[in-house]
Amino acid sequence: MLSAVVKQVTLDEPGQREVTRLCVQAALTLLQHGAESALVESVARRLGVALGVESVEVAIMANAVTVTTLSGGQCVTxxxxxxxxxxxxxxxxxxxxxxxDLEDGRLDRAGVAERLGAIRHFRHPRWLVALGIGLSCACFAALQKGDLRTCAVVFVASMLAMVVRQLFAPLHFNPLVTFFAAAFVATSVAAAAVLLELGATAKIAMASSVLLLVPGFPLINGVSDMVKGYINTGISRLVFALMLATATCGGILLGMAVWNTWGWS
Amino acid sequence: MNLLLALAQDMALASVPAVGFALVFNVPSRMLGYCAMGGAVGHGLRFLLVSEPVRMPIEWATLLAAAVVSLIGVQLARRLRAHPKVFTVAAMIPMVPGVPFFSALLAIVEINREGLTDALLQTAINSGLRALFIIGALAVGLAIPGLLFYRRRPVV
Structure with a gap:
């Protein structure tokens, strides 16, 4: 096995530096794309050990990650x-x-560097995501016993809100701004349907069409982190989720005030 | 028979949001089917547990449903060579209490604007607590395999 061969040789200093860089690259990539802290730490550790250092220590903060490797009495941080x-x-x-793959011996250090560098940001096609979200929110309306017309209104409202999110994403707005705008658009479409008397149930239509903006992933990750002892990252994830939800509420309120349709209360 | 029909409808409706949100989370295409399955099994199980013969409180039902999905996810994760959270979190999305969550926040805003009334305070606290406990149940449920069976070794 390749990794076993690597382990027998004590790393020289440039080698240890490179291993440290690979560990921090892996940890940072995971953290940036929504992995929970326990996974970030365990992947960085296992990667470092398989690359031949004695141990890897990882400290995760809300907006930074620190990695230290130990090898032959030398630390690199x-x-x-x-x-x-x-x-x-x-x-x-x-x-x-x-x-x-590294642990199974199918990759060496150069191979890991190449694989990590070559990771591309795969995204599903935009139209498919918008369509999927529209259908999802329509199903949420159906689960709340909304009739067919309500579901149709929710489909259009949430799909447009998703399109707004997709249009804002490349412009690098703060996510809070994006969520505010998307909530306003979704609520406006639902309110317009209520005002035009298209037969939608106001409460269900307005509530379901903003459900694409519930920050479910950060909420679950935040509680998960805290259960596993990463209280700091857990709190920051939960606070950010709460801020996103508050921004969404702002958009909902603006939408209801503009159209004077108070579907939620 | 009526219950079975309602269950089938519930599971079908829940599988759609699981896949819809999996698309937003950029779950790899070949795992989307597992997200749909997880969403249907989780929401369907919770539906069974809260309805007539069992009548379990929704928080406990959520915890059990999340734990079952997570246990299935751990088995699949080995085969897929991916962390189970990659597809189980998307499967939890249909059970996330979005409406109570926003209701609580909107009620708080309303209290600020119009002053405290019993009705608003009740909505804020009841909906807020419900959302809080269900989200806690989802996260703890997903962590169950790690807490009980994979204590000192990684799942994948």
């Missing part, structure tokens, strides 16, 4: 700033598979 790149499970899977 490095910090990387973390910017959120949006949830991308494809990237998380690729990093994890790189680590697994």
């Amino acid at each position: 490095t910090v990387r700033r973390n910017e959120d790149r949006g949830i991308n499970m494809h990237v998380v899977t690729e990093v994890q598979r790189t680590m697994l």
Whole structure:
């Protein structure tokens, strides 16, 4: 096995530096794309050990990650700033598979560097995502016993809100702005349908059409982190999720005030 | 028979949001089917547990449903060579209490604007607590395999 061969040779200093860089690259990539802290730490550790250092210590903060490797009595420490790149499970899977391939001996250090560098940001086609979200929110309306007309209104409203999110994404707005705008658009479409008397139930239509903006992933990740002892990252994830939800509420309120349709109350 | 029909409808409706949100999370295409399955199994199981013969409180039902999906996810994760959260979080999305969550926040805004009334306070606290406990149940449920069976070894 390749990894066994690597382990027998004590790393020289440039080698240890390179291993440290690979570990922090893997950790940062995972953190940027929505992996929970426990996974970030375990992948960085296993990657480093398989690459021949004695141990890897990882400290995760909300907007930075620190990695220290130990080898032959020498420590190498490095910090990387973390910017959120949006949830991308494809990237998380690729990093994890790189680590697994290394552990199975199918990759060496150069191979890992190449694989990590070659990870591309795979995205599903935009029209498919918008369509999927429209259908999802329509199903949420159906689960709340909404009739067919209500579901149709929710489909259009949430699909347009998703299109707004997709249009704002390349412009690098703060996500809070994006969520505010998307909530306003969704609520406006639902309110317009109520005003035009298209036969939609106001409460269900307005509530379901903003459900694409519930920050479900950060909420679950936040609680998960805290359950596993990463209280700091857990709190920051939960606070950010709460801020996104508050921005969404602002958009809903503006929408209801503009159209004077108070479907929620 | 009526219950079975309602269950089938519930599961079918829940599988769609699981896939829809999986698309937003950029879950790899070949795992989308597992997201749909997880969403249907989780929401369907919770539906069974809260309805007539069992009548379990929704928080406990959510915890059980999330734990079952997570246990299935752990088995699949080995085969797919991917962390189970990659597809189980998307499967949890149909159970996320979005409406109570926003209701609570909107009620708080309303209290600020119009002053405190019993009705608003009740909505804020009841919906807020419901959302809080269900989200906690989802996250803890997903962590169950790690807490009980994979204590000192990684799943994948």
